[in-house]
Amino acid sequence: MSRALTVTRAGPGLTVQDLGRPGYLAFGLSRGGAADRLALFEGAALLGQDPALAAVEMAGLGGSFVATEDMRIALTGAPMRATFSTGQALRWNASHLLPAGETLTIGAVQAGSYGYLHVAGGIETPQRLGSRSVHVAAGLGARLQSNDRLPLGCDPGGPVNLSLSPEPRLAGGCLRFVPSLQTHLFARAELARFQKVDFIRDIRANRMGVRLLPQGEGFALDGGLSVLSEVIAPGDIQITGDGTPYVLMSECQTTGGYPRIGSVLPCDMALVAQAQAGARFSFVQVTLQEAVEIERRARSERARLTARLAPLVRDPAVLRDLLSYQLVSGVTAGRELEDDDT
C-alpha cells in the first residue's frame, strides 16, 4: 500500500491547499490557495522541502490523522492543541516524527484562525487545473471528510524536531495598503478617516473575504457614484453598499462593481487571514515604492527561514551544534524554545 495519511476524524474546515492556481483569472477563477501563504513557506523550511507542496489547512479546528508508515510532519500557522494517543503533546511551529499507526489528534485553535499540517513529500491528491488547492467557492474539490485517505509524495528524508519562531501575525494589527482602482474616487477626508479609525474583524469571514467593522461610520464614495465592474485581486479592500470594508481573500470573485478603497500588500494578507473575530485592525497607505521595498524585505525573510531553524529540545543527542548553542551570550538556546509560542 502506498504512503498515505488517513483522516480518521475531520473537523468542518479541513482542505488541501498549496500556493494556488494562477492563470485562470480571465476565465473567472481566482487563484485560491492557502489562506496564510507564509505558513506554507514555514512548513517547507521545517521539513526541508519545496513550499509548492500541498498541506492540510485547518480552519478553526483540526481532526485526527493516522500514518501508514513513519513520516515526518510539521505544524504551522494558528497554533492548535496537538497530541499523540500516548498523551505526548506536540509543539506547534515545529517538525515531528509521526510513527506508523500512531493517531495524531489536533484540536481547536488557541490563537489565530488557520493551522497547517504538513507532511514530508507533500500531499499528492490529483492536480486539477494545475493545483491541488481546493477552491471551495468554485466547487473545485471539497472539504476533507472523515475516512478520507490522502496520498503522499516521496520523502527523501531529513531531520525532525526542529522549530521556528514564526513572524507574529495572529492578532490583527496595522495593514499597509496601496491605491486600488477606485481610491481616487473617495474624498480625501474619507481616505484620511479610513486611516484614523480602528476596525474590528467581524464574525463574517471565510476564504473569499474578511469583513472589518469600522469604529464609527462606514465609508462612501462622493455622491454615491456607481462603478463599472472591473477586475478584483486578493487584497483589494472592497467597500460594500453599507460602507463596510471587506478585504478580499484568495478565493474572491474575479470581477466586481463595488468600489475598492485600496489594496492590502501581499505580505500583510496573513494578518487578515489569521485574525479571529474581535481582532483590531488599522490601515495605513504606503506608496508603491515603499510597497516594493516592504515586499522585497518580506521575500528575503522567507528565503532566510531555513537559517532560523532551531532544535526543538535540549537533548544533546539531537543538538547538531552543541557548543554554539550553549555559548551564545551565556543563555541556552533551549530557554526560549520552551516558551509557549502562543
Next chain:
Amino acid sequence: MTDKRLVSPPEPEPQGWPRVVNAGFDGLVVRFADRLSEPANRAALAFRAALEQQSWSAVEETSTSLVSTYLRFDPLGTDHGAMATRVADLLASRDWYEAALPEGRRLWRVPTVFGTDLGPQLAEAAAVAGLTVDDAIAQISQTRLRVQTIGFAPGQPYLGELPEAFDIPRQTALTPEVPEGAVVVAIRQIVLFSVTTPTGWRHIGQTRFRLFRPDDANPFVLRPGDEVLFEPISAERYGALAGDGAAGGATAEALT
C-alpha cells in the same frame, strides 16, 4: 503614518482614452472607456490577446473585464514605471477600438425555462421593464446576446445587450441563493450563473447548461465573443434534459 501622507492628494486620474492605471501592488489596468460599449469591449479583448502574444516574462497573468484589460506582474523584477511604459508603447501601436472580435466564435443555443418556479422573478422583471410576460420572453429569446466578459465565478458570462426596456436596476435586496444554471437579468445584461450564489439580479429563467467543467479538456465552455440564444422550453422538457449531462441540451455552431 505622517500627516503629510494623510493630506497628500490622490494620484490624478489620466485624461483621455485609453488610460493605464495601477491596480494594487502588482497590477495594471488599461481602461478603454468608463461605460460599456462594443468598441471598448472589443478593444479590451484584442489588447489582452496582444499582451499574451508578447509573452513578456515579467507578466504573470492577464484578463479582461467589460471594457478594461488587466495584467499582473512582479514589481520586484520590473518596476511599475517600466511596465507602464511598455504597456503604453503597445497601446500606441494601433487603434484597438477598430479591432475585430476574437477568432473562433460560436453561436450557442441554450434550452431555457422562462418563469415558473424555476425562474420565479420573470413576472416581476417584466413588470419593471413595462412588458407583458410573453413580450419579455419573446424579446429576450429572440436577441442574440454576446459574451462580453467572463468573470466573477469560473466560466460565468456577462451577456449583452438586451433591448432598452431591460435597462432595469438590480433589486435592492440580495436573493440569498440562485442555483447553478440560473438566468438573471439587470441593466440590459444577462448573467448565466456557473455556481450557486446569492445575487442582486432578478432570476427569470433556468438552464441545465454547465459552464465550468474542471475535469474536461475545455473546462471553461463559453469564451468572450461567443453568442447565445436562450430558447424557451417547457418545465417538462427541462426535466427530461436532466439526462443530457453537462450540455443540458445546449448546442454550438461556428460563427463566421
